[in-house]
Amino acid sequence: MPKTVILGAARTPIGKMGGGLASLDATELGGIAIRAALERAGVEPEQVGHVVMGQVLQAGQGQIPSRQAQIKAGIPKEVSSETVNKVCASGLRASVILDQAIRAGEVEVGVGGGMESMSQAPYLLPGARFGYRMGDAKMLDAMVHDGLTNPFSGKQMFVEATEVGDELEMTRADLDRWALRSHELALKATDEGRLPEEIVPVTVKGRKGDTVVEVDEGPRRDTSLEKLAALPGLVGKDGSHTAGNSPGVNDGGGALVLTSEEWASANGKE
Incomplete structure (x- = not known):
């Protein structure tokens, strides 16, 4: 069975909701992210055999977002693609999924990763297709409804996280210490100039340049x-999860170039 190896990786900066991205x-x-990962791996877009990208907030994005991303990265339209949620x-x-395909011998070279724009998640109008005869209509936030709410319990993720944290006896102090550590390590890596190894700068066009x-x-x-x-606390004044120790609402993309060890050796990749 072939062994999978990583040839290259790249990601965009992670932007805040409503931020630079x-x-x-x-x-x-x-x-x-895909284009940068291929460049860093020294792999031509035409050498890619399959693309798999994860995305949660697909409403309004159009058909097969992964294929849209691969075309924008220069990978030919003939290359197969799938989007995972x-x-x-x-x-x-x-x-x-891509690793399994490589080990099964179905793919030699592929791209796998994820992408999300929480800033561009749309609002939805259920029932608007056939019109509202009378009364008020409800608008759904696709970001909250599709990405941050448990469809079975109806609870948002910060509520679920608080409940799980309580079950595991994770204290507010534990979470705050871990959050601070995350900020400090990220800033340390930034200040030491280590993040350009993984981040590809993104040029955003605007009215002022x-x-x-x-x-x-x-x-x-x-x-x-x-x-x-x-x-x-997000759940009760003294709840363990807060805006400071919980994940952010972000925009960004990341990609890996994967291949079989045999292909990498045959093509002079280390």
Whole structure:
């Protein structure tokens, strides 16, 4: 059975909702990441045999977002493609599917990853197709409805996270310490110039000219345990999860170039 190896990887900066990447849709972000990953791997777009990209918020994105991203990255339209939705694990699952295809001998070279634009998630009008005869109509936020709400319990993810954290006896102090550690490590890597190894700068066109986004927008230099501790809980005043120790609402894309060890050796890849 072939063994899978990683030839290259790249990601965009991670933008905040409404931030520097808000004007780009998910397929544009995914395409940028795919193109950069191929360049870093030294693989031509024509050598790719399959593309698998994860995306949660696909409403309004159009057919097969992964194919849109691959075309924007320069991969020929003849290359097969599929889009995966496994919520937070979508990008990881995409890479696992590609790994399985390579080990099964179905694919020699492929691209796997994930892409998301929470900024561009649309609002939905259920029932609008046939008209509203009378009364008020409800509008759904696709970001919250499709991405952040458990369809079985109706609870949002921060509620579910708080309940699971309580079951596992994770304290507010534990979560705040981990959050601070994450900020500090991200900023340390930024200051030491290590992140350009993985980040591809993104040029965003605007009315006043182009803007280049090249650093993650989430890490905060002014945070501290004291500031984190002062934030109210998302579930109850003393809840363990807060806006400071929970995942952000973000935009970005990332991609891996995977191949079989045999193909890599035959093509002079280390």
